[in-house]
Amino acid sequence: MTDILTITPNPAVDLSTTVDRIVPVTKLRGMSQRRDPGGGGINVARVIKRLGGDVSAIYPVGGVMGALLRRLLDDEGVASRTFAISGETREDFFASEISTGQQYRFILPGPRLEESEWQACLRAVEALEPFPRFVVASGSLPPGVPDDFYARVARIAKRRGGRTIVDTSGRALAAAVAEGVDLIKPNLREMRELTGSDPHDAAAWEAAAQTLLRDGKVATIALTMGHLGAALVSREGILRARPLAVQPLSAVGAGDSFLGALVWGLASGFDRERCFRHAVAAGAAALLNPGTGLCRPDDIDRLAEQVIMEAA
Template identity: 65%
Template sequence: MSDIVTITPNPAVDVSTTVEKIVPVAKLRGTTQQRDPGGGGINVARVIARLGGDVTALYPVGGPTGLLLKQLVEKEGVASHTWATAEDTREDFFVQERVSGQPYRFILPGPTLTEAEWQAGLALLAAQDPFPRFVVGSGSLPRGVPADFYARVATLARSHGAQFVLDTSGPALAAAVAGGVDLIKPSLHEMQELVGGALPDATAWEKAAHALVASGKAGAVALTMGHLGALLVTRHRVLRAQPLTMVPVNAVGAGDSFLGALVAKLAAGELLDEAFRFAVAAGAAALLRTGTALSDPADVSRLLADVRLETA
């Protein structure tokens, strides 16, 4: 069994293309075509596998889209354990406009899972033998799945002595941290939602992260803030990273790439500073790729030297 298991309750096949200009009514003919496996946990697993980590992705599949998703995941060298849903797995659409360089993201709602179906996901995780050392929950929850789904995953991971890492938002994030998780990776917007107020500056960001750690709700907080950089707070350490100087091609997948690299390095036994440095480089590397291609290890290695950390 893998050292790391990711669970993705609402996966997707991501379809991406490029058009010259987006206008109404007219047929917009794509100049490229790409299909990638998607959904937060699947993306995290893709990055972990590229970096040489031992990972298995757990996710539901339904209909022809679900079969295609499984093929795409396994094509990337990621082992899959799946469970079935009656409704089809969703597709998402990403369009890059050439004239402006702007990406347009169309996220579809996906299937509604029955109680038996989402319970099957928890049962599949519980059945992993031997149980992984790291469990990563990532992405939105599909319709029909209760807000405390990830909280249940956290409890299950804790009962097996595994570390639980979470990247989600809204009620699902709030429900999970209420019971305690080992690490969360919110964006600045998600962090503001979680604490229920604006976080206008670096002092406020760090104070909010410290409060979550001190309360026992999170063992560590990895806060990703796009052009403002990233922050990692534990009970004893604060690591700050400034954004790298670069011209981004696209912002899709930066957070998943960051988290995948962070977990891969922690699972490999790297010290926190080096794992965080690697994560920052991976998040930046994703900005250089089109569609939902995520970060490339060669880009990560090249950018690693440019990452500068401040500690407190």
Template identity: 45%
Template sequence: MAERLAWLLTAEGLPFEQLRIGGETRENFSVTETSTHREFRFVMPGPVVSEAEWQHCLDRLDGLHPAPLYLVLSGSLPLGVPEDFYARVIRMAKAHGSRVVLDTSGPTLRLALPSAPYLIKPSLNELRQLTGLTLETEADCLRAAREIVQARHADVVALTLGAGGAMLVTQDDVAYASSVATSVHSTIGAGDSFVGAMVWALNWGADVRQAFRYSMAAAGAALGHAGTELGSAAEIERYYQGVSLSSAASVVSAPKDEPRT
């Protein structure tokens, strides 16, 4: 399976480095029920990663030269990897001058925050888990996000609210974007598209609001495709033109449950 993944990356023309482990790359799959259009995801636990293997990953990240301007840490940690792994990577990356973008949840997110990543992208449910609060209203969400920023646990919080849009919170700014108007065929890849587009835009010099608009456009483009197909560059640019930002105070409430974006 690892060789298959490497082949797919090569076919896309993406540079990568393979860090081999003893176990096989995990496979996940999704099922869409045609009668209700509900989506079911089956996420496998994957192999256990040994201490020597995850330490090798840390050493390789520490030795990146030149250090990346942005480093994205995304997803749950494999079995065997300590819950503070992302916290260790954040401290290491910041020492080399990299900005870390963190997209994870649960104890891994909680333990990473004191190391102060540059940007975090929780969903509404993930922010609820982090804070232990119900976060019933937009004001509750804004307050929770601001507390993270004011505590210097992140410079930027990009909070996704599923069908309710998304909220951007920094020390000096708050912005809200409505969900892109599109027919939802699948939510697979929308969250990763959100993060990827934001980092891509920031990397070429966009300000955080402009990057936020691109993230909404990329997520919306992904939602319009079935399965694992994502939005094209042309689609993202088209959606970007329709993304407008407003004061988050104009939002009345946030939904209790939302698709993972």
């Protein structure tokens, strides 16, 4: 039985390099090159696998990039449940500028999925036997996929007795919340879009999260707030964590690392404080690695001891 299933409708192969300085017109010669499997749910699955969790990933594959994506995940030992699409799997590009330490992220549009293709994904989820305890639906929706796609996933999971965790934005997130899910992981921009509010401090953001809980559609909100830290808001109360001081090499995948460690902790039966502590540490640990290298377990263990938490 797979404990955790991740769903990524819009995966990517992430290509990253470093250059001394980014200027127009001139040829910019990269000093390094790496390719990683990418996309929200895929990154979450990679983190859970590194931490020893039982996870599989559902995602579409198309063309040469799709075959490469599958091979990269096979290399990391992540079990894949793929479905074929006619379009080419997208490739994203990240460039780090050595002279300034700035990172430039180019996110390309994904291929359009036909109705028969995204319906095949839902049928694959519905047919799982036995059904996973946790379903993580994460990342953007590609063209052609309806806004309520993750809401449909949540409906299937509820019918089959699974817990649904959603990490997305805009109309897709709003539709999932309207359907009812167990946990969401918004950042401040996503929370602003979802609630229509714009608080100016952590306490006000936490209050906005509590408003969503009172509506009864979400059981837990893991709110990542950048320089304000993070909060885990549930009916059991609020846990707050200050941001960890690390020297970032890349900001890519920090949110996915946070969520991956959180879900791994939940599936492992840890109490909410331990789950949250490891999630905060994993988000910070991802900043220490170049490209989309995500977090490493040894960094998570080390940083978890430095997380300063408090209950509201």
